[in-house]
Amino acid sequence: MNIGVLGAGQLGRMLALAGYPLANRFTFLDTTGHPSAGIGDVMIDTDRKHLEAFLEKVDLVTYEFEHLPVSLVQAIEEVKPVYPSSEAIRVCQNRAEEKALFDRLGIPTPAYRLVAHADELEAAVRELGCPVVAKSVTEGYDGKGQAVIRDPAEAAEAWRAINHPQLIVEAFVDFEREVSIIAVRGRDGEVAFYPMAENQHVDGILRYSIAPLPDLAESVQQTADGYIRALLDELDYVGVLTLELFQCADGSLLANEMAPRVHNSGHWSIDGAVTSQFENHLRAIQGLPLGDTTARMPTCMVNVIGREGEPAAILALPDAHLHRYDKSERAGRKLAHVNLLAPTHEALLERVRACAALLPDAPAPRFSFE
Ligand SMILES: Nc1ncnc2c1ncn2[C@@H]1O[C@H](COP(=O)(O)OP(=O)(O)OP(=O)(O)O)[C@@H](O)[C@H]1O
Ligand SMILES: [Mg+2]
Numbered sequence: 001m002n003i004g005v006l007g008a009g010q011l012g013r014m015l016a017l018a019g020y021p022l023a024n025r026f027t028f029l030d031t032t033g034h035p036s037a038g039i040g041d042v043m044i045d046t047d048r049k050h051l052e053a054f055l056e057k058v059d060l061v062t063y064e065f066e067h068l069p070v071s072l073v074q075a076i077e078e079v080k081p082v083y084p085s086s087e088a089i090r091v092c093q094n095r096a097e098e099k100a101l102f103d104r105l106g107i108p109t110p111a112y113r114l115v116a117h118a119d120e121l122e123a124a125v126r127e128l129g130c131p132v133v134a135k136s137v138t139e140g141y142d143g144k145g146q147a148v149i150r151d152p153a154e155a156a157e158a159w160r161a162i163n164h165p166q167l168i169v170e171a172f173v174d175f176e177r178e179v180s181i182i183a184v185r186g187r188d189g190e191v192a193f194y195p196m197a198e199n200q201h202v203d204g205i206l207r208y209s210i211a212p213l214p215d216l217a218e219s220v221q222q223t224a225d226g227y228i229r230a231l232l233d234e235l236d237y238v239g240v241l242t243l244e245l246f247q248c249a250d251g252s253l254l255a256n257e258m259a260p261r262v263h264n265s266g267h268w269s270i271d272g273a274v275t276s277q278f279e280n281h282l283r284a285i286q287g288l289p290l291g292d293t294t295a296r297m298p299t300c301m302v303n304v305i306g307r308e309g310e311p312a313a314i315l316a317l318p319d320a321h322l323h324r325y326d327k328s329e330r331a332g333r334k335l336a337h338v339n340l341l342a343p344t345h346e347a348l349l350e351r352v353r354a355c356a357a358l359l360p361d362a363p364a365p366r367f368s369f370e
Pocket of ligand 1: 110133135140141142143144170171172173174178201204205206244256257
């Protein structure tokens with residue numbers, strides 16, 4: 001089976017690494033001119049001339065990047081199976097569509113307003129009450145295209161800074177922690193859920209994900225499973241889907257956003273789960289049985305961002321697994337991640353601190369259950 005992947009970054013690289021044992025081959029279509037997958041057959045298509053050649057090579061198409069023109073994915077769907085569908089991309093690439101779907105399915109979210117003008121932004125800020133987060137409805141990632149507004153007088157400046165025709169303005173959630181739920185749905189509708197992860201973001205970028213959680217009530221996992229199952233079924237989804245949530249002090253969950261793909265907060269599963277998110281995505285899209293999503297041991301994923309540190313020192317840590325993306329160093333760029341495992345959460349946190357000390361610029365790890 002030759003799998004066509006739209007996008008050619010580290011997520012595609014890790015998909016390929018998971019697919020080689022299944023005798024899958026990979027052809028990547030890169031539209032940015034800067035592919036980094038460094039694996040498989042990479043076609044650079046900045047001028048949109050190679051789509052036909054790409055489609056001739058592949059048996060089915062998936063993607064590792066959702067900010068693609070929906071018309072492109074719809075055109076591909078006419079020729080080859082695409083999983084997840086163009087409808088999943090259409091909804092997940094637009095925060096307004098995403099929130100409308102959450103509302104329709106009864107999945108709670110922070111209070112929000114949509115605005116298309118600086119004056120409307122200021123009015124929404126007054127209505128919701130400060131602080132709020134304003135976000136461009138499309139194209140955002142790693143906290144880009146966002147501004148926290150602490151006073152209605154800052155609205156005009158935020159509008160200029162984000163510079164986008166439509167924004168979503170959300171009440172700023174005073175959360176206890178950020179969590180995510182990852183699930184996978186097969187072609188036959190079978191669904192499997194990963195244990196929820198706690199995610200620490202600094203300046204909008206994910207730094208640490210830990211799973212499973214020592215203090216997560218079974219009922220909270222079940223609530224999250226219910227939310228993501230509703231989304232999967234509604235979209236008739238095939239593959240891995242991620243839902244980012246805020247957990248409040250009373251244990252309740254508010255949906256932040258979703259991603260129609262394998263996700264950084266699921267990288268722990270490569271070493272920490274019986275079947276990784278990457279393998280399960282490939283199983284799902286090929287109509288194969290889904291693999292066991294159980295965690296083997298408490299696991300923490302440490303992102304390596306900007307500068308790499310010394311690989312040998314990281315590899316000297318016990319039960320440390322370094323996954324490098326073969327990218328050059330640049331401020332804010334995701335270059336690698338380390339998966340650390342330990343028999344207890346206490347021992348794990350010690351290893352995480354030891355690992356963070358080896359990484360230039362790594363923020364102090366902080367988890368809600370410490
Ligand atoms: N309404 C909110 N209240 C409090 N914090 C928020 C809110 N919205 C976003 N944040 C913070 O900003 C981070 C990034 O926001 P969000 O997930 O919406 O953006 P993104 O740029 O799409 O991120 P990603 O890299 O996950 O794609 C969140 O993980 C959270 O830490
Ligand atoms: Mg996010």
